[in-house]
Structure formats: C-alpha cells, structure tokens
Amino acid sequence: MIPAPPVPVALRPYVAARIPYDVRFGAPGVHRGLPSTTLTLVLPLDDPLRVAWAGRPSTLHAAWGSLSGLHTEPAAVHHDGAQRGVQLALTLEGARVLLGRPAADLSGALTDLDEAAVPRPLRELPERLHAVPTWAGRVALVDRVLAALAAQRGDHAPRAEVARALALLTSGTRVSEVADEVGYSRRRLSSLVRAEAGLAPKAFQRLARFETARRELGRRPLAEVAALCGYSDQAHLSREWSALAGCTPTTWLREEFPFVQDRADGVPAGSGHDH
Known part of the structure; x- marks a missing residue:
C-alpha cells in the first residue's frame, strides 16, 4: 500500500x-x-x-x-x-x-x-x-x-434529472420509481441513462449492486452480503458474481482479495482493472 x-x-x-x-x-x-x-x-x-x-x-x-x-x-x-x-x-x-x-x-x-x-x-x-x-x-x-x-x-455535468436518476438507481430504487421521481416515462428514462452511461437502467443498477457486494465481500458471511445488497439469496449472489466477475465469490476471495485488501482505503467497490 x-x-x-x-x-x-x-x-x-x-x-x-x-x-x-x-x-x-x-x-x-x-x-x-x-x-x-x-x-x-x-x-x-x-x-x-x-x-x-x-x-x-x-x-x-x-x-x-x-x-x-x-x-x-x-x-x-x-x-x-x-x-x-x-x-x-x-x-x-x-x-x-x-x-x-x-x-x-x-x-x-x-x-x-x-x-x-x-x-x-x-x-x-x-x-x-x-x-x-x-x-x-x-x-x-x-x-x-x-x-x-x-x-x-x-x-x-449531466442534466440534473439524469444525475438524480443515476443516484437513485445506484441506491437500489426500482426503475419504475426512479422514472416517477424524475418525471419521465420508463422509455424516456432508459434513453437518457443509455445516452449518459451506455447502459440501460437495469444494467447500471446491476453494476451498482455488484459494487456494493464487492465492498462487503470478505468482511461478512456471503449470506449476509446477499441480503444486504438485495440479492434474493446467496445462490443469486453467486450467479451474478460469476456472470460479472468470471468466478465465484469464494474463488475471488481466495485469489484476489489479499491483494485488494492491501490497497489504499477509499477504493471504490468495483474499480475496473482492480489493482
């Protein structure tokens, strides 16, 4: 570090x-x-x-x-x-x-x-x-x-309503509720989020939930991580982790976590190349 x-x-x-x-x-x-x-x-x-x-x-x-x-x-x-x-x-x-x-x-x-x-x-x-x-x-x-x-x-900066929508999606708010909050139809919201982030609202929210799980992984049991981050159960967390990280949470903890743990504080939940 x-x-x-x-x-x-x-x-x-x-x-x-x-x-x-x-x-x-x-x-x-x-x-x-x-x-x-x-x-x-x-x-x-x-x-x-x-x-x-x-x-x-x-x-x-x-x-x-x-x-x-x-x-x-x-x-x-x-x-x-x-x-x-x-x-x-x-x-x-x-x-x-x-x-x-x-x-x-x-x-x-x-x-x-x-x-x-x-x-x-x-x-x-x-x-x-x-x-x-x-x-x-x-x-x-x-x-x-x-x-x-x-x-x-x-x-x-992105348009204020788009920034607000992205913040709500990151917090786990349902897409329909985000659309209502910022005053757009779901179709309009999807177009604006895609234009800003390059991902549909649900895909962006999926990454945000994965980031939260990444932050907690190794610091509490997997079942607790799943419940905290909004996954239906530990199996759901494992499937999503395998899809997005290319390995199970257990494999990542064994192979990558010791290096990540040694880095400076303040690293975001998922940090791209993840040094």
Whole structure:
C-alpha cells in the first residue's frame, strides 16, 4: 500500500478514487478487473499495461495509458509478477469534464488514450509521469493535470434529472420509481441513462449492486452480503458474481482479495482493472 493524500475536494465530483499501486504477485500471471459504475484509467510505470476482456485473447493490447468504459464482463490484466502505476476511477461526470465526452461513448471499450482521443494533457501524462522519481510527485502531477482540465472545461455535468436518476438507481430504487421521481416515462428514462452511461437502467443498477457486494465481500458471511445488497439469496449472489466477475465469490476471495485488501482505503467497490 502506498500512502497518498485523498483526492482533492475540487476533483471529487469527477474522480471517485486515485490509487497509486505497487503490487508484488511473486510470479507472472493474470488477475481480474471487475466491472464498475466508474470508468477506469490506468497509468502504469515500468511496462505498458497488458489487458484484454477475459476469455477474449484477441482483445489483448498493451498501453501506457489504458482506459475502459462501463462494462458487464471482467477484464484480464496480465503481469510479470509485479505492477506499479496510478489508477483512476472516473465518475460519469468526470468522463464529460476530464475526457471531454459522455461515458456512453466508451461503453464496453478497452482502449488506450490515443485511440480514445482524450485531451492532450491526458495523452501526455504517462510520459510525464515516468520522469517523476517519487510517489508523492507522481500523485501531485496527476492531480495538477486533472485540476487544470477541470478548470478549463467548466461545468459539463449531466442534466440534473439524469444525475438524480443515476443516484437513485445506484441506491437500489426500482426503475419504475426512479422514472416517477424524475418525471419521465420508463422509455424516456432508459434513453437518457443509455445516452449518459451506455447502459440501460437495469444494467447500471446491476453494476451498482455488484459494487456494493464487492465492498462487503470478505468482511461478512456471503449470506449476509446477499441480503444486504438485495440479492434474493446467496445462490443469486453467486450467479451474478460469476456472470460479472468470471468466478465465484469464494474463488475471488481466495485469489484476489489479499491483494485488494492491501490497497489504499477509499477504493471504490468495483474499480475496473482492480489493482
């Protein structure tokens, strides 16, 4: 775990987490990147990040800046026994402000910064990061670049009613009740959520529930996690975990949890490449 100051207050609407990582696995291998309601931006040190969608080796690519939009399948992150870098979890508002586009444009995408055509300061950030010798300096550089982008772009927040709908969906409110709350038909709500996040309301809500389960997994019995997160029972939780993470909760706890547990506090429930 690398000590780092919290995300600056001015960036918190856009950056759910900013995690400097230095992970030692002991041997080459692959670990899982979990789906999330945030976009994942990884800036690796030492070597390009090699990542693909799990079970689809043809999608493997290496990049000094890896960007993934919202997705409902796990990623496979290849490593040589160790990884270092900085990982960012960007909110939907952060996609608009920092990337200059709605998250829907990157839904299901696994790409690099050049292909994603992000603003130049972000494309130049990996090379600048490599020239900084300390973790404190690297984190400070990332924060400065993001703060400058946010200041330049001004207010590009999603429409207030769409932001409200997304917050209600994240909290577990039924889709029909969300539509009533924001004053839209279910069809109109679905169109607006898709345009912002790239997912239908129920799919977005599914990711939010998975994130909550991910936060609790390993900290209480599986049956309690299932009840707390709104799954019908433990079997339902296991089926959803297998579908979204590519393994059962028990397998994830055994293979991935020790590394996740060692990371800095404040990591969102599902953090994309999940270092």
